[in-house]
Amino acid sequence: MRVASFDIVFQEIPGEVTLALNLSGCPCHCHGCHSPHLWEDTGEVLDESLLAELTGQYKGLITCVAFMGGDQAPEEVAHWAAYVKNPQSSILNLQSPLKTAWYSGRMKMPGTDSPFDYVKIGPYVEALGGLKSEKTNQRLYKRVEDKWEDITSSFWKKSL
Ligand code: SF4
Numbered sequence: 775m776r777v778a779s780f781d782i783v784f785q786e787i788p789g790e791v792t793l794a795l796n797l798s799g800c801p802c803h804c805h806g807c808h809s810p811h812l813w814e815d816t817g818e819v820l821d822e823s824l825l826a827e828l829t830g831q832y833k834g835l836i837t838c839v840a841f842m843g844g845d846q847a848p849e850e851v852a853h854w855a856a857y858v859k860n861p862q863s864s865i866l867n868l869q870s871p872l873k874t875a876w877y878s879g880r881m882k883m884p885g886t887d888s889p890f891d892y893v894k895i896g897p898y899v900e901a902l903g904g905l906k907s908e909k910t911n912q913r914l915y916k917r918v919e920d921k922w923e924d925i926t927s928s929f930w931k932k933s934l
Contacts, residue, residue, distance in 0.1 A: 775799070775850050778817035780828060782836065787875050787892050787914075788928045790838035793828055795820070797843035797851075802879035806900030812843060820854060822863075829858075829872070838891070840875035848884070851876055856889035883915070883922065891917050905929045 778798040786792055799815040800807075807813075818824055829839065839858050844851035855874040857863050875892035876884070883895055894905065896912035903910050906929045914929070915922035 775820045775844060775847055775854075776815060776817040777820050777824060778812055782832060783840075785929075786842075786877070787838050787840060787873075788925060790873060790875075790892075791836050792838040792840045792875065793832055793836045794840045794842050795828070797841060799846050800843045800879065801846045802897055804879060804898040807898060808904075820850075822857070825854065825858065836872065838873040838875055840877060840892075842877045843879065844876070845879050848878070848882075852884065852888055852890075859889050886917065886920050886922060893922070 776798045777795045779796045781794045781796070783792050783794045786794060796809070796812060797820070798812050798817050800812045803813060829836070839855075841851045841855060855876065858872055858874050873891040874889060875894070876890050877894045879897045881895055881897075884890060884893060892914065894912060894914045896910070898904060899911050905912050905914055905926060908930050910926070913924055913926050916925045917923075
């Protein structure tokens with residue numbers, strides 16, 4: 775699995791300052807995709823040292839690490855999310871634990887035993903729009919104790 779690029783983002787996960795890792799090799803091929811360059815398998819290999827470098831660079835600023843894509847290997851995304859959350863991880867010499875998010879282009883929800891605090895599901899459908907559109911087919915869930923809470927509407931309130 776490779777990281778094509780990364781960004782620090784403020785809106786993708788409400789209430790979090792997020793290091794978003796844009797994973798390449800996307801198998802979803804949504805019509806009207808905003809990032810078709812992510813269909814190719816390009817970029818740096820996602821490994822412990824890359825996570826250490828990026829989380830270290832933004833230590834004290836970020837509160838969340840989001841894996842954007844990775845539908846070709848969901849179990850690998852879960853592996854790295856668990857690694858980020860594991861207090862024993864050598865990378866994570868951080869002041870406070872980081873949350874984790876997964877932006878999937880599929881409709882399949884991971885279980886509540888997965889290592890994610892947030893999960894977005896759903897392909898991009900041009901006619902329905904992304905999360906900021908009230909017509910969207912996509913959903914963003916937040917883990918609240920042992921349940922997933924649909925917080926998609928928080929995007930719509932912000933746009934008023
Ligand atoms: S899941 Fe995202 S990156 Fe992949 S094809 Fe769909 S819109 Fe593009």
